[in-house]
Amino acid sequence: MIRLLALCFVVVLLAPAARADFVISNLRFTLYHELGHAVIDQLALPVFGPQENAADSFGLVLADRMHSESELARIITDMTALARLEAEEELFDPWDEYMPGAQRLARAICLYYGLNAEARLETARGLGMPTGSKRGCAEDARATKAAWISVLRRLTPSEGAAPVQSLRAAQRGKALRLLAKDIARINATLVLPRAIPVVQVDCGEDNAFYFDIDERIEFCSEMIDALRARSPG
Numbered sequence: 001m002i003r004l005l006a007l008c009f010v011v012v013l014l015a016p017a018a019r020a021d022f023v024i025s026n027l028r029f030t031l032y033h034e035l036g037h038a039v040i041d042q043l044a045l046p047v048f049g050p051q052e053n054a055a056d057s058f059g060l061v062l063a064d065r066m067h068s069e070s071e072l073a074r075i076i077t078d079m080t081a082l083a084r085l086e087a088e089e090e091l092f093d094p095w096d097e098y099m100p101g102a103q104r105l106a107r108a109i110c111l112y113y114g115l116n117a118e119a120r121l122e123t124a125r126g127l128g129m130p131t132g133s134k135r136g137c138a139e140d141a142r143a144t145k146a147a148w149i150s151v152l153r154r155l156t157p158s159e160g161a162a163p164v165q166s167l168r169a170a171q172r173g174k175a176l177r178l179l180a181k182d183i184a185r186i187n188a189t190l191v192l193p194r195a196i197p198v199v200q201v202d203c204g205e206d207n208a209f210y211f212d213i214d215e216r217i218e219f220c221s222e223m224i225d226a227l228r229a230r231s232p233g
Helices: 002-042 051-066 069-087 101-114 117-126 131-155 174-178 180-189 222-230
Strands: 167-169 196-201 208-211 216-220
Touching: 002 051, 002 069, 002 174, 002 180, 002 196, 002 208, 002 216, 002 222, 051 069, 051 101, 051 131, 051 180, 069 101, 069 117, 069 222, 101 117, 101 131, 117 131, 167 180, 174 180, 174 196, 174 222, 216 222
Parallel strands: 167 196, 196 216
Antiparallel strands: 208 216
16 A cells, blocks of 8 residues: 555656656747748748648757757657647648648657667657668658758857857747747757747747748747646646
């Protein structure tokens, strides 16, 4: 009985941490995805295929560059959990700018694996990647990384250069407070041609956007409650 009570106590302690990880993981990838749109826009990059796919690829290559193996495993695991919940509500629209959610998730897991195949097979298999996809995912990841690394090199600050705020976060907003360390890390890693404000506003929907008209990234305040509601535990 004592062991059972102790186990229940541990579960209670870990549940809030798991929910917090779930929220921050999905906010992080959302930031990287929207930053991908900004990079494509500011550098006028030619994109072959839907820009949403390209922004996803950028986000994964950037995450691979910025995070440890354990951090990245947490991000892809939480992204998978969210995507599977959203798939239950998804209505297929062949004209949508996004791939179907299940296919978009599969490609994310595929790229995650292929960017460091030796270290990530167990996690990728646990998230549903078939063994037969290993070679194709590795080849796709090599091509994707080669394309984006050349872009990231153009945005890497010169050695000894003064710090630049490529992303300028607004002072208010729960999402921005949660992302403060990630925004600081991006500012230390990338120098964009023009600084991009990152703001949080009430949108009336659970979403985030990059607006090329005035070059800003906007998080909807509704995202936090939506992610909390969907978080495991």
